[in-house]
Amino acid sequence: xxxxxxxxxxxxxxxxxxxxxxxxxxxxxxxxxxxxxxxxxxxxxxxxxxxxxxxxxxxxxxxxxxxxxxxxxxxxxxxxxxxxxxxxxxxxxxxxxxxxxxxxxxxxxxxxxxxxxxxxxxxxxxxxxxxxxxxxxxxxxxxxxxxxxxxxxxxxxxxxxxxxxxxxxxxxxxxxxxxxxxxxxxxxxxxxxxxxxxxxxxxxxxxxxxxxxxxxxxxxxxxxxxxxxxxxxxxxxxxxxxxxxxxxxxxxxxxxxxxxxxxxxxxxxxxxxxxxxxxxxxxxxxxxxxxxxxxxxxxxxxxxxxxxxxxxxxxxxxxxxxxxxxxxxxxxxxxxxxxxxxxxxxxxxxxxxxxxxxxxxxxxxxxxxxxxxxxxxxxxxxxxxxxxxxxxxxxxxxxxxxxxxxxxxxxxxxxxxxxxxxxxxxxxxxxxxxxxxxxxxxxxxxxxxxxxxxxxxxxxxxxxxxxxxxxxxxxxxxxxxxxxxxxxxxxxxxxxxxxxxxxxxxxxxxxxx
Amino acid sequence: xxxxxxxxxxxxxxxxxxxxxxxxxxxxxxxxxxxxxxxxxxxxxxxxxxxxxxxxxxxxxxxxxxxxxxxxxxxxxxxxxxxxxxxxxxxxxxxxxxxxxxxxxxxxxxxxxxxxxxxxxxxxxxxxxxxxxxxxxxxxxxxxxxxxxxxxxxxxxxxxxxxxxxxxxxxxxxxxxxxxxxxxxxxxxxxxxxxxxxxxxxxxxxxxxxxxxxxxxxxxxxxxxxxxxxxxxxxxxxxxxxxxxxxxxxxxxxxxxxxxxxxxxxxxxxxxxxxxxxxxxxxxxxxxxxxxxxxxxxxxxxxxx
Ligand SMILES: Cc1cc2nc3c(=O)[nH]c(=O)nc-3n(C[C@H](O)[C@H](O)[C@H](O)COP(=O)(O)OP(=O)(O)OC[C@H]3O[C@@H](n4cnc5c(N)ncnc54)[C@H](O)[C@@H]3O)c2cc1C
Ligand SMILES: C[S@@+](CC[C@H](N)C(=O)[O-])C[C@H]1O[C@@H](n2cnc3c(N)ncnc32)[C@H](O)[C@@H]1O
Numbered sequence: 001x002x003x004x005x006x007x008x009x010x011x012x013x014x015x016x017x018x019x020x021x022x023x024x025x026x027x028x029x030x031x032x033x034x035x036x037x038x039x040x041x042x043x044x045x046x047x048x049x050x051x052x053x054x055x056x057x058x059x060x061x062x063x064x065x066x067x068x069x070x071x072x073x074x075x076x077x078x079x080x081x082x083x084x085x086x087x088x089x090x091x092x093x094x095x096x097x098x099x100x101x102x103x104x105x106x107x108x109x110x111x112x113x114x115x116x117x118x119x120x121x122x123x124x125x126x127x128x129x130x131x132x133x134x135x136x137x138x139x140x141x142x143x144x145x146x147x148x149x150x151x152x153x154x155x156x157x158x159x160x161x162x163x164x165x166x167x168x169x170x171x172x173x174x175x176x177x178x179x180x181x182x183x184x185x186x187x188x189x190x191x192x193x194x195x196x197x198x199x200x201x202x203x204x205x206x207x208x209x210x211x212x213x214x215x216x217x218x219x220x221x222x223x224x225x226x227x228x229x230x231x232x233x234x235x236x237x238x239x240x241x242x243x244x245x246x247x248x249x250x251x252x253x254x255x256x257x258x259x260x261x262x263x264x265x266x267x268x269x270x271x272x273x274x275x276x277x278x279x280x281x282x283x284x285x286x287x288x289x290x291x292x293x294x295x296x297x298x299x300x301x302x303x304x305x306x307x308x309x310x311x312x313x314x315x316x317x318x319x320x321x322x323x324x325x326x327x328x329x330x331x332x333x334x335x336x337x338x339x340x341x342x343x344x345x346x347x348x349x350x351x352x353x354x355x356x357x358x359x360x361x362x363x364x365x366x367x368x369x370x371x372x373x374x375x376x377x378x379x380x381x382x383x384x385x386x387x388x389x390x391x392x393x394x395x396x397x398x399x400x401x402x403x404x405x406x407x408x409x410x411x412x413x414x415x416x417x418x419x420x421x422x423x424x425x426x427x428x429x430x431x432x433x434x435x436x437x438x439x440x441x442x443x444x445x446x447x448x449x450x451x452x453x454x455x456x457x458x459x460x461x462x463x464x465x466x467x468x469x470x471x472x473x474x475x476x477x478x479x480x481x482x483x484x485x486x487x488x489x490x491x492x493x494x495x496x497x498x499x500x501x502x503x504x505x506x507x508x509x510x511x512x513x
Numbered sequence: 514x515x516x517x518x519x520x521x522x523x524x525x526x527x528x529x530x531x532x533x534x535x536x537x538x539x540x541x542x543x544x545x546x547x548x549x550x551x552x553x554x555x556x557x558x559x560x561x562x563x564x565x566x567x568x569x570x571x572x573x574x575x576x577x578x579x580x581x582x583x584x585x586x587x588x589x590x591x592x593x594x595x596x597x598x599x600x601x602x603x604x605x606x607x608x609x610x611x612x613x614x615x616x617x618x619x620x621x622x623x624x625x626x627x628x629x630x631x632x633x634x635x636x637x638x639x640x641x642x643x644x645x646x647x648x649x650x651x652x653x654x655x656x657x658x659x660x661x662x663x664x665x666x667x668x669x670x671x672x673x674x675x676x677x678x679x680x681x682x683x684x685x686x687x688x689x690x691x692x693x694x695x696x697x698x699x700x701x702x703x704x705x706x707x708x709x710x711x712x713x714x715x716x717x718x719x720x721x722x723x724x725x726x727x728x729x730x731x732x733x734x735x736x737x738x739x740x741x742x743x744x745x746x747x748x749x750x751x752x753x754x755x756x757x758x759x760x761x762x763x764x765x766x767x768x769x770x771x772x773x774x775x776x777x778x779x780x781x782x783x784x785x786x787x788x789x790x791x792x793x794x795x796x797x798x799x800x801x802x803x804x805x806x807x808x809x810x811x812x813x814x815x816x817x818x
Contacts, residue, residue, distance in 0.1 A: 080625040225675035434627050436609035437648025439676065444594050444602065 065091035068402030069245030131178035250404035262388030268314035591642025628653030639707030643669035
């Protein structure tokens with residue numbers, strides 16, 4: 001009898017794979033083949049007649065071995081239910097096969113990402129964070145945001161959200177390299193195809209009818225239901241699932257006929273690395289008439305600049321001489337446009353006395369001036385700001401992740417974090433599917449990933465778009481309201497906690513919870 | 514032992530009647546929602562022919578021709594996830610999770626393995642187009658799928674050939690009682706959503722039991738008669754009819770969990786686990802519950818003789 005009673009326990013424990021956290025194997029031999037080979041041919045398939053033998057078959061083909069695609073490969077390699085999968089990674093980027101060495105004293109690359117605690121825990125799960133820690137990276141536990149009018153400022157502190165850090169700034173090449181190193185240390189069946197995707201043939205019909213039987217041989221029927229990828233070096237391969245991790249101009253997205261919604265802002269961002277006299281542990285952002293300038297710590301005495309301005313100003317700032325640029329940066333960060341905020345115009349103390357139990361200590365923290373920049377330490381890059389979102393993330397045998405599904409402007413440093421959110425979700429969905437014997441290319445399975453991620457990504461994009469609209473135009477006196485918002489954010493701790501949680505990848509905006 | 518099962522189940526019946534009807538299939542809530550689809554499906558797949566169906570002649574056949582004709586008519590749509598078999602498609606992950614969990618535990622298999630059923634022989638009785646057989650094969654089992662409808666077997670074969678792993682499934686157009694005659698034995702005998710379509714559930718269960726190796730597993734899922742019983746008066750009549758002596762053939766109807774446990778017991782199968790399926794119209798997903806009032810699944814072990 002007790003067995004029946006036990007049903008409740010059974011029911012709640014049923015999704016074992018979800019509870020199963022990842023395990024790592026670090027002692028396994030390197031299995032990162034650099035040359036595609038026919039030997040990857042799926043052993044399970046029946047012996048086929050003739051030329052079919054030359055076309056490799058994989059469970060999953062990841063198109064694009066960038067920061068997001070490599071993280072998916074690592075994640076699949078780390079989970080008990082997916083580590084047996086045969087994975088193809090298609091990317092002509094030489095870094096995938098050359099294993100470039102990153103020297104610690106190289107000047108930092110201007111392409112950096114602010115990774116959130118959620119991303120850090122993904123990297124830890126997949127065994128890649130230890131490699132990040134061997135390279136330059138900078139945790140920060142404070143953030144100061146203020147306005148050029150001098151009316152408002154707010155300081156975020158990791159303590160407000162009961163966290164040790166708000167995030168960590170890491171060069172993109174370090175993230176990428178760490179994922180590669182982690183993958184090389186796993187016993188995982190993956191093949192890197194150093195080429196590009198040119199076209200995909202997808203199975204046309206999902207249902208089978210009794211008509212049309214016995215036309216083709218068993219082996220070609222096996223393949224008819226798979227996606228066939230044609231590569232630009234003239235070779236092909238078959239896969240049950242094609243993952244488009246090929247960035248904002250995704251070829252996979254285009255070939256799958258998935259439309260996008262997107263818009264450009266008449267603004268550009270200039271990014272570069274700068275040096276200052278002392279190490280920096282705070283992320284700084286100051287709002288200027290033409291948009292924000294951010295100074296993000298990246299370790300040692302370096303910080304990264306992301307500076308939004310008109311496209312014309314951006315190209316000027318890109319080519320002006322280095323000394324003038326440093327002067328312009330310091331002007332924008334501190335000395336120019338308007339005074340430093342000194343006192344709270346809106347009587348923060350009066351407000352906070354109403355909310356005393358909720359007020360966090362950082363509400364009383366003083367405004368601090370940002371570090372003074374002494375030197376430009378990298379090339380300057382300028383790129384236009386835009387937002388793009390794919391109308392669907394999945395279709396039969398195709399799924400989009402990372403920038404292929406959504407591209408955001410870099411202001412909030414959320415671009416790659418959204419991609420890592422996709423990676424966690426998709427690898428869990430694939431593992432759950434394998435647990436119950438699903439075909440991993442089935443739309444019904446992949447839809448779970450889409451419904452999991454789409455809402456979160458759209459909400460994040462709406463926030464970023466709102467941010468953009470609110471802070472990109474100089475409204476003159478309206479700046480006072482903006483300043484009020486800052487002051488408000490500083491004293492209403494619960495709200496601030498939400499902002500931090502949201503920005504650090506926990507996706508709990510008040511209106512969503 | 515089974516008495517407590519009964520009372521527990523009676524509790525759920527009372528609960529259902531108190532809540533004034535059967536919301537999961539009550540299409541009046543929102544005519545456009547998935548409820549309607551399910552209700553329609555329920556009617557289609559589960560309504561029994563009360564008109565006097567000619568029973569297959571004296572031999573102990575499980576075939577009910579009227580039921581089989583219905584399946585033959587829609588065989589082409591087995592793999593259309595949005596077609597008439599949609600409820601089975603969306604229920605599939607949930608019932609497979611139940612199978613994974615119970616079978617891994619019973620056979621001592623690693624629940625973290627991608628192919629935990631490697632080395633086990635399963636038969637999927639009433640496999641239809643193979644919606645269940647294929648995942649079981651991917652989970653490592655060597656699967657035999659049987660169905661009484663030739664067209665279903667043809668579709669199942671065609672679809673399995675699309676996947677190298679699924680193409681290892683042996684599909685046959687036959688019945689459980691024919692396999693018994695061939696003296697076939699399996700580690701697990703699985704008949705999901707079939708028993709409500711057969712001519713004589715008790716005889717059917719005996720066949721399933723004979724096909725199961727000693728200490729092997731027999732798993733049956735079906736729809737609880739209680740739901741229909743409350744839905745229409747006709748079923749109320751059938752509720753009475755089930756007290757009629759065996760062999761009147763009117764017995765063949767939806768079973769309650771108690772009845773299923775009883776007839777399995779008589780066939781030397783002890784039911785060890787039972788779970789219900791609940792449909793959440795908001796998420797469009799099924800989940801396992803301990804409410805066996807509507808759809809339920811029973812996991813039994815063949816007694817060692
Ligand atoms: C200049 C710049 C600055 C940025 N700054 C930040 C920042 O500060 N913080 C932040 O979070 N995000 C930033 N982003 C966004 C961030 O870089 C992206 O979100 C992130 O790189 C997305 O990773 P991904 O792997 O999806 O795409 P990508 O990094 O674009 O990788 C795509 C990969 O696919 C490959 N590929 C493309 N087409 C094909 C094909 N047909 N066949 C095979 N392979 C193909 C490419 O070689 C590439 O390796 C910035 C982006 C840019 C452009
Ligand atoms: C509702 S379907 C269930 C299909 C499959 N078991 C599933 O759950 O996905 C019922 C199937 O049982 C088959 N069937 C009905 N009576 C049968 C019998 N006596 N012997 C074998 N199969 C039978 C029908 O042809 C039909 O394919």
